[in-house]
Amino acid sequence: MKTYVWDVRKYVDNLQSYPQINNIIEGYHQNQLIALPTETVYGLGANAKNTDAVKSIYVAKGRPSDNPLIVHIHDRVQLEHFTHNISRETEILMEALWPGPISFIVPYKTGYLSDLVTGGLESVAVRMPRHNVGREILKLVNLPIAAPSANLSGRPSPTKYEHVKHDLDGRIFGIIQADEIDEGIESTVIDCTSFPFKIARPGSITAEKINEILPNSIIDKKVDIDKPIAPGMKYKHYAPTQPVTLIEGGLTKSINPSSLKGIKIAVIGPKTIEPFIPENAKFIPLSEHELDIKGAHRHLYDALRIADQLNDIDHILISGFERNAKTMALMNRLDKASGHNIKREDEL
Secondary structure (H helix, E strand, O other): OOOEEEEOHHHOOOHHHOOOHHHHHHHHHOOOOEEEOOOOOOEEEEEOOOHHHHHHHHHHHOOOOOOOOEEEOOOHHHHHHOEOOOOHHHHHHHHHHOOOOEEEEEEEOOOOOOHHHHOOOOEEEEEOOOOHHHHHHHHHHOOOEEOOEOOOOOOOOOOOHHHHHHHHOOOOOEEEEOOOOOOOOOOEEEEOOOOOEEEEEOOOOOHHHHHHHOOOOEOOOOOOOOOOOOOOOOOOOOOOOOOEEEEEOOOOOOOOHHHHOOOOEEEEEOHHHHHHOOOOOEEEEOOOOOOOHHHHHHHHHHHHHHHHOOOOOOEEEEEOOOOOOOOHHHHHHHHHHOOOOEEEHHHO
């Protein structure tokens, strides 16, 4: 399959003037797979109303079809077609946080979307992205678009056009190329099917931020990993092909080369740990310093992909961050990227 690339970077202020915009719109309406940028990661979008289109997402990604998908919209009016009984508390949060990097799990009304979107659940996850290109595409297409991350299932999510092309070239109809994204990790997902709400997947919008808007709306701030109600919960995610070890608490001193026993390593972490890296190891900076969480979010998946493509390493070490409310989403992704292979610095 030929994968078309539509470079819209010169047309972000007026997408309708892009010469091939109708090819993109028609592609979605013809139930094709098209990757589009959002502020979190690139999404692999398809018409959420069409079962064949939704099936093709799972095939292209190699993703189990019981893993639910997030439906992307451009206007809250679209919710009326496939949701019901949305609580006033949920509406307050939608008004405050949309468009933005947060998805809401709400009661699902059958009959409008393909039931494959929900993975057999009685709820559906919905998001309104704020990315100028992504949201304008959704507006022009005017369909609910199911869109998981545009990568092979289990691999690091794509934050650049090049990541999507590497994973899915020849497997999908097209890729919308735009500037680099802002957030860098997937959206926060909150379960709004009962109150108080629960965090189903942590993201850049924290429970503390949500509680500022609606006090006591989230009391239990732990992620319920045993109940896969949201995308990214049920199967291995975000992982390079190389073995990974996460260093709990991060590096605070130099790595003893003799402890590596001849293993060639790449180390990912904030720039402040670079002096601790052995001369023969590869260092891939993740952020300026340990408190630069936004920078770590933005560069995480690119750093994992860079490390994974090095031909002369045997193992990837990731210097972890202090676990707190601000780093919950980051450490969630690092835990999963390492397959929960976590060691303290003195265990290396």
